[in-house]
Amino acid sequence: AKELLTVMALAEYGSFVAAAAYLKTSQPALTRTVKRVERVLGVTLFARNTRRVEITSAGREFVAVAERILNDLQLTVRSMSEVTNEQRxxxxxxxxxxxxxxxxxxxxxxxxxxxxxxxxxxxxxxxxxxxxxxxxxxxxxxxxxxxxxxxxxxxxxLRREPLYAVIPLSHPMGAKKRPRVRLAELRDEALVSPPSETYLRRLIDGAAAAAGFTLRYSVTVERLLSVINHVRAGVGIGILPAGVLPHQPWVGIHAAMLVEPSLSVSxxxxxxxxxxxxxxxxxxxxxxxxxxxxxxxx
CATH class of the missing domain: 3.40.190.10 (Periplasmic binding protein-like II)
Structure with a gap:
């Protein structure tokens, strides 16, 4: 950026003395910077004479590019600042x-x-x-x-979520709106469940196996929210964490906390x-x- 600013200042002021004063540097330092840029590029950017410094056609092209580069750099710095300050x-x-x-x-x-x-x-x-x-x-x-x-x-x-049995209101357990349901009471019920390889399903199946029975799954769905919709339609009973339950008042379903054993997910x-x-x-x-x-x- 320093080299670009140096060339742009010399092009604007047309004088090593004036450009050096603007950049708050010495004239010899400015001259060395310009020569270094010309050496790297392999072109002459400025034609020097005893009275004035004139920019060459190559110099004008370089200054145009330099202006775009510096402008892009300023935009990038501003963008990075906005990202750091969480504004973009x-x-x-x-x-x-x-x-x-x-x-x-x-x-x-x-x-x-x-x-x-x-x-x-x-x-x-x-x-x-x-x-x-x-x-x-x-x-x-x-x-x-x-x-x-x-x-x-x-x-x-963040929180621990107990598991609930989600029951259609058309089911006798749902109609009674019991606050709790034992896992063993669900052993012969048609269950709506996420896939067998999911953590929730493994947790429930492990608890049933430890109690000496297996559960009967009738419908398997990919998303937990789909379990609720199938339960509401009367397809079967679901077992879900509290965080999945819709906000009350519930429509078409009742949720009873699962006990014996009480299960939860973190x-x-x-x-x-x-x-x-x-x-x-x-x-x-x-x-x-x-x-x-x-x-x-x-």
Whole structure:
């Protein structure tokens, strides 16, 4: 940048003395800088005579390019400052559809109130997809189950969510609106469930196996929100974390806390160990932690 400014100043003032005074440097230092640029480029930028310095055609072309470069550099510096100050840029969050639907809208609104030019991208997926997004750097951070994570990831606990049996109102248990349901009472019921390889399904199946029975799954869906819609339609009963449940009053369903055993999942922020987090991503994580619960490093 120094060399570019030197050539541009000499082109504007047409005098080594005047250009040196403008740049607050000595005339010999300015002359050395111009000669060094000419030597590197292999062209003569200025024709010198005893009375005046005249710019050559090559010099005029170089100055035009130099002006564009310096202008682009100033824009880049300004852009970097805006990114550092969280006024421009993008953050990517990977989480469950339920969290994206129920919890994130208010958080994103709060976040963008002071950062209107920030772009927030939310990727929705299953636990394995959230973990993969964070591991590969596709997402700045994730929000998911933190009970079991690979060693390369770390977590900040947000909240513990108990599991509920979600029952159609047309079912006798739903009609009675019981506050609690034992897992054993569901052993012969038609269940709507996420896939067998998901963490939630393994947790439920493990509890049933420990109690000496197996559960009967009738419908398997990819998203937890789809479980609720199938339950509402009377297809069967679902077992879901509290965070997936719609806001009350519930329509067409009843949710009873699962007991004997009581099961829960731990939801938290997921980041990659040692990976740099932008100020914008760090601020969003702090907002989520403050709104949802105190974060404890695990």
């Amino acid at each position: 840029g993008k953050i990517t969050i990977s989480t469950f559809s339920a969290f994206a639907s129920h919890t994130m809208p208010d958080l994103v609104r709060q976040y963008r109130e002071t950062r209107p030019s920030m772009e927030v991208r939310i990727r929705e997926g299953r636990q394995s997809e959230i973990v993969e997004d964070v591991r590969t750097g596709v997402a700045d951070f994730g929000i998911g189950y933190v009970n079991t994570l690979p060693d390369i990831l770390q977590s900040d606990m 939801v938290g922020l997921i980041t990659s160990r040692g990976r740099y987090l932008t100020p914008a991503a760090s601020s969003m994580m702090a907002l989520i932690s403050g709104e949802i619960g105190g974060a404890v490093k695990t």
